[in-house]
Amino acid sequence: MPDISVLMTVYNTPLPYVMEAVGSVLKQQADYEFVVVDDGSQDPQLVAYLDELALLDHVRFARCEENLGVGAAANVGLALCTSDLVSRFGADDRMPPHRLAYQIDYMRTHPEVDVLGGQMRQMGPDMREIPHESPTRFRLRPGPVADQYAIAHGTVVYRKHVVLNAGGYDPRPWRGADYRLWQTLDHAGARFALTDDILLDRRVWPGSHSYSRSTYLQTLYREWQRPHAT
Numbered sequence: 001m002p003d004i005s006v007l008m009t010v011y012n013t014p015l016p017y018v019m020e021a022v023g024s025v026l027k028q029q030a031d032y033e034f035v036v037v038d039d040g041s042q043d044p045q046l047v048a049y050l051d052e053l054a055l056l057d058h059v060r061f062a063r064c065e066e067n068l069g070v071g072a073a074a075n076v077g078l079a080l081c082t083s084d085l086v087s088r089f090g091a092d093d094r095m096p097p098h099r100l101a102y103q104i105d106y107m108r109t110h111p112e113v114d115v116l117g118g119q120m121r122q123m124g125p126d127m128r129e130i131p132h133e134s135p136t137r138f139r140l141r142p143g144p145v146a147d148q149y150a151i152a153h154g155t156v157v158y159r160k161h162v163v164l165n166a167g168g169y170d171p172r173p174w175r176g177a178d179y180r181l182w183q184t185l186d187h188a189g190a191r192f193a194l195t196d197d198i199l200l201d202r203r204v205w206p207g208s209h210s211y212s213r214s215t216y217l218q219t220l221y222r223e224w225q226r227p228h229a230t
Contacts, residue, residue: 069173118199
């Protein structure tokens with residue numbers, strides 16, 4: 001059994017973004033498996049690339065016959081994860097090289113923690129850093145975690161049994177499956193923690209899953225556009 005499972009869902013993400021995301025996982029120096037769920041992508045080049053990726057020894061792969069949505073696709077992936085530590089990751093983002101080793105060590109030395117979040121750098125579509133408020137510094141305060149927007153889903157590692165015992169992700173096809181999960185885990189008494197380590201380079205672009213529901217990300221993208229304007 002690997003020390004940690006990386007869980008990534010994909011739906012019609014541009015192929016160059018997926019390739020960069022996958023490359024950052026494959027460079028990790030840790031004992032891991034890579035669980036990839038194709039949530040019904042229709043781009044033939046992306047589908048072919050994922051088929052090739054599925055042939056790697058440490059990759060576990062599933063394909064949904066239709067687009068189920070982030071929550072339901074994540075539940076499909078959770079069922080494939082063989083480690084109790086699950087590191088969530090976006091198909092358009094990038095992992096720093098130390099991430100998995102750090103998460104494994106932290107969760108081993110902090111058995112009381114069920115969900116660990118981290119900091120992230122905000123990057124433009126070309127993966128150049130957006131200087132405004134980057135890296136984003138999250139802080140946890142007393143009270144419900146989901147109300148604080150303090151845990152960025154793409155940075156987290158959690159204990160699989162805790163998430164499954166709480167019912168997993170809400171499978172309904174709506175945006176905000178991550179915050180719904182934090183609410184569920186809050187109510188179940190899960191214990192959250194945050195580290196000051198940067199665990200994610202998040203790509204900010206108009207087609208991303210969270211972009212349309214976040215005025216903050218839209219503001220960051222406009223800031224990235226200014227120095228790139230012709």
